[in-house]
Amino acid sequence: MNISGNTVFIPGATSGIGLALALELQARGNTVIVGGRRVELLERIAAEHPGIDTVRIDTADAASIDSAAKEVLAKHPGLNVLVTMAGIMRIEDWHRPESFLASAESIVTTNVLGPIRLIAAFVEHLQAQPDATIMTVSSGLAFAPLKVTPSYNASKAAIHxxxxxxxxxLADTTVKIVELEPPAVRTALLPGQEESEFAVPLEEYVAEVIALIEAQPDAKEIQVERVKFLRYAEARGDYDQxxxxxNASDPHGE
Structure with a gap:
């Protein structure tokens, strides 16, 4: 993925990693469209960051994805980058089905069906572009499990x-697939994570991501140093450790 000159749609970017990445990409000379469910947050982003376009989208709702895709493509026919950022994470107790089943179903809908539906809505358009990218978002927990978040771990393993x-x-097309693999980052993904000393500060994380994209435009996976502990555990032979x-350290995964 080139670091500049793109038209980028990031659903799930009204806060956290998504918003920080959107702002950095805009600063690097990209046209950026931010998507999210909450209209008031979209209006605030548009007011505070001139030049960023916004669209309402609920990635857990197939009809909303279809509607938003039509709106984005009508306004931005040169769109060539899709970042499937939206995701949710919840703590679950699998001793009792009433305590995890609804959570698990919601996570799969948002974290797995959401990206699948987004890709389905844009992939034909992207194949018609001379250079296009789909950036998926998995997690370090796709490669080593945090015991309190089973469905989240599984959803991110599926994305990988x-x-x-x-x-x-898609190797025979112009579309590149790039997988972003965050470690724990100081966002509101879980309660208390924004203050966690085990999580990477948001600004530090996104700065490293941008530097990696710039230095490695042909990278298949974007891995900051902190995530490699999890990403390569099995390859190193120290998976159990x-x-x-x-699971002995921070409840948020680092």
Whole structure:
């Protein structure tokens, strides 16, 4: 992915990593469209950051995705980058189904069906562009599990394998598949995570991501240094120790 000169749509970017990435990409000379559910946040972003376009989208709702895609493409026919940022994370107790089933279903809808539906809505358009990118968002927890978030871990493992698979299928097109793999970052993904000393400060994380995209435009996976502890545990042969360390330290995964 080139660091500048793109038209980028980031659904799920009204806060956290998504918004910080949107602002940095705009600063690097990209046209950026931010998507989210809450109209008041979209209006605030548009007012505070001139030049950023916004669109309401609920990535848990197939009809909303279709409607937003039509709106984005009508206003920005040169769109060539889709970042499937939207996601949710919840603590679950799998001893009792009444305590986790609704959560698990919601996570799968948002974190797995959401990106699948987004890609389906844009992939034909992207294939018609001379240079296009789909950036998926998995997690370090796709590679080593945090015991309190089973459905989130599984959803991100699914995104990793989805990314690997569609990269193979779309190899004969102009569309690149890039997988962003965050570690724990100081955002509101879980209660208390914004203050967690084990999580990477948001500004530090996004700065490293931007530097990696700029230095490695052909990268298949964007991995900051902090995520490699989780990402390569199995390859290093210390998977059991990594899982033990992960679950003995911070409840947010680092």
């Amino acid at each position: 394998m989805l990314s690997e698979s569609i990269r193979l299928q 990594v899982v033990q360390t992960l």
